[in-house]
Amino acid sequence: MGLTGLFLISFLVVHAGVNACIWANDGGVLFNKVAHFMGSMIIIRILEVGLFAGIFIHIIQGYVLEFTNRSKRNIGYKINLGNRGSKWYSRSMGLLGTILLLFFIIHWKQFWIPSRFTGVNEVLIDGKEVHNMFNLMQVTFTEPWVVTVYVLACFSLAWHLMHGFQSAFRTIGVHNKRFLVLIQSAGIAFSIIIPLAFAMMPVSMYLGWVK
Amino acid sequence: MEHYSMNLTLKVWKQKNAKAKGSFETFEVNDISSEMSFLEMFDVLNEKLIHEGKDAIAFDHDCREGICGTCSMYINGRPHGPWHGTTTCQLHMRAFKDGDTIVVEPWRAKAFPVIKDLIVDRTSFDKIIQAGGYISVNTGSAVDGNAMPVEKDNADKAFAAAACIGCGACVAACKNSSALLFVAAKVAHLALVPQGAPERKTRVMNMINVMDKEGFGSCTFTTACEAVCPKEISVTNISRLNQEYFLAGLTGDK
Numbered sequence: 001m002g003l004t005g006l007f008l009i010s011f012l013v014v015h016a017g018v019n020a021c022i023w024a025n026d027g028g029v030l031f032n033k034v035a036h037f038m039g040s041m042i043i044i045r046i047l048e049v050g051l052f053a054g055i056f057i058h059i060i061q062g063y064v065l066e067f068t069n070r071s072k073r074n075i076g077y078k079i080n081l082g083n084r085g086s087k088w089y090s091r092s093m094g095l096l097g098t099i100l101l102l103f104f105i106i107h108w109k110q111f112w113i114p115s116r117f118t119g120v121n122e123v124l125i126d127g128k129e130v131h132n133m134f135n136l137m138q139v140t141f142t143e144p145w146v147v148t149v150y151v152l153a154c155f156s157l158a159w160h161l162m163h164g165f166q167s168a169f170r171t172i173g174v175h176n177k178r179f180l181v182l183i184q185s186a187g188i189a190f191s192i193i194i195p196l197a198f199a200m201m202p203v204s205m206y207l208g209w210v211k
Numbered sequence: 212m213e214h215y216s217m218n219l220t221l222k223v224w225k226q227k228n229a230k231a232k233g234s235f236e237t238f239e240v241n242d243i244s245s246e247m248s249f250l251e252m253f254d255v256l257n258e259k260l261i262h263e264g265k266d267a268i269a270f271d272h273d274c275r276e277g278i279c280g281t282c283s284m285y286i287n288g289r290p291h292g293p294w295h296g297t298t299t300c301q302l303h304m305r306a307f308k309d310g311d312t313i314v315v316e317p318w319r320a321k322a323f324p325v326i327k328d329l330i331v332d333r334t335s336f337d338k339i340i341q342a343g344g345y346i347s348v349n350t351g352s353a354v355d356g357n358a359m360p361v362e363k364d365n366a367d368k369a370f371a372a373a374a375c376i377g378c379g380a381c382v383a384a385c386k387n388s389s390a391l392l393f394v395a396a397k398v399a400h401l402a403l404v405p406q407g408a409p410e411r412k413t414r415v416m417n418m419i420n421v422m423d424k425e426g427f428g429s430c431t432f433t434t435a436c437e438a439v440c441p442k443e444i445s446v447t448n449i450s451r452l453n454q455e456y457f458l459a460g461l462t463g464d465k
Contacts, residue, residue, distance in 0.1 A: 065429055065431065068428065068429065069386070069387035069388070069389075069428040069429055069431070071321070072320060072321050072322070072387060072388035072389075072426060072427065072428035073319050073320055073321060073388045073428075074319075074321055075319055076319065077285060077288060077316055077319055078222075078235065078288075078314055078316060079287055079288030079314050079316075080288055081288055081289055081290075081384050081435055081438075081439070082288070084288070084289060084438070085289075085384050085433070085434075085435030085436075085438040085439055086386075086433035086434055086435040086438065087433070090431070090432065090433040090434070091386050091433055093431065163432070163433075166432075167431070167432040170432055170446070170449065170450045170453070171432070171450075171453055172453065172454075172457070173450055173451070173453040173454030173455075173456075173457055174450055174454075175447050175448075175450035175451045175454060177447070180447070180450075
């Protein structure tokens with residue numbers, strides 16, 4: 001879980017970085033250029049296969065872990081320890097992960113499948129025809145329910161990362177006190193900044209801050 | 212603090228034997244001194260039950276000094292009760308007030324089956340210890356205590372890990388019924404001192420294999436174990452165990 005989690009964390013940085021290009025506010029020129037670069041580079045296409053492998057391994061591992069662990073206690077307690085011993089989100093990784101999985105299905109249907117298989121409107125940039133992913137974002141995020149779903153998914157991502165980030169490092173054996181303090185602080189910052197950036201993308205589009 | 216007496220209502224798990232279906236029974240206890248220990252309060256209740264010709268409540272206890280790890284009650288939703296870093300036997304009735312209702316349950320885990328009432332079978336911990344919680348020593352006269360130098364920092368960390376009394380509160384509190392804090396304390400204790408070096412790689416592999424076989428869950432770092440541990444064993448030991456496990460997996464023969 002830890003290794004695949006760290007791999008997916010590194011992907012989030014790339015994904016957020018690419019998408020942040022929408023805030024160049026240049027009609028999507030920079031964003032479409034970068035998106036085209038990501039889609040046309042052979043190395044990145046190979047890495048994409050690794051990415052999907054990572055996601056599915058993480059999902060399968062997560063569910064196996066969740067259900068195996070649940071089977072280890074036949075009778076529950078009358079009064080649970082609850083928040084007195086741990087944070088609610090550390091105990092709810094299965095639920096938060098499931099919300100993210102459901103979001104991914106919507107997200108892939110809206111963006112990844114059109115860009116890879118069913119086609120996206122083209123736009124001419126630097127004399128080259130490229131997918132107009134910026135326009136696809138604009139059109140997709142005109143619907144309030146879509147924006148709401150994306151923002152809720154970002155909350156799930158934030159809580160999932162709040163536990164997952166530091167837990168992943170502990171899983172791979174980091175026990176040095178100084179590093180643990182650093183990892184915990186970096187984990188909190190990462191869990192706020194990345195989901196906030198992702199949440200602001202549909203919000204910016206919907207409110208017309210980005211044109 | 213002023214001493215006081217209290218009347219309490221206890222809801223205690225009663226189960227005739229390992230195969231019987233248990234349930235909660237309610238007991239009233241009166242004139243309990245705030246200076247009594249929690250187990251002494253149970254002694255008073257049991258004496259009353261015996262006088263009335265009823266079955267006493269079965270519970271585990273031995274040293275009553277907080278060092279043997281035998282007592283094991285899940286009190287008001289927390290292993291060993293409300294006090295931090297305290298075993299059930301060291302919990303005193305001044306933690307409660309007159310009129311309180313206290314719910315007492317046994318440890319709940321598939322690997323710790325209930326034998327009777329509040330007593331659970333913790334043989335699985337013994338099996339984990341048998342698998343690797345030992346060191347090899349030469350027979351003959353005892354080695355001089357200072358013959359083998361140990362770095363002070365490591366000695367302190369090893370000592371802190373060795374404080375684990377194997378009570379099983381970590382398993383009881385963990386939502387996954389994981390025993391990893393217990394195993395980590397034992398592995399870290401012996402990995403930090405040179406005496407543990409000969410079996411270092413096999414120890415961690417063997418102990419984890421037995422832990423899995425005995426039916427404990429996997430750790431997901433919720434850290435509930437650390438929060439309830441009466442000996443305040445740190446989850447950092449689990450990270451150390453993970454490192455030991457990776458290294459043993461990569462470089463060991465097993």
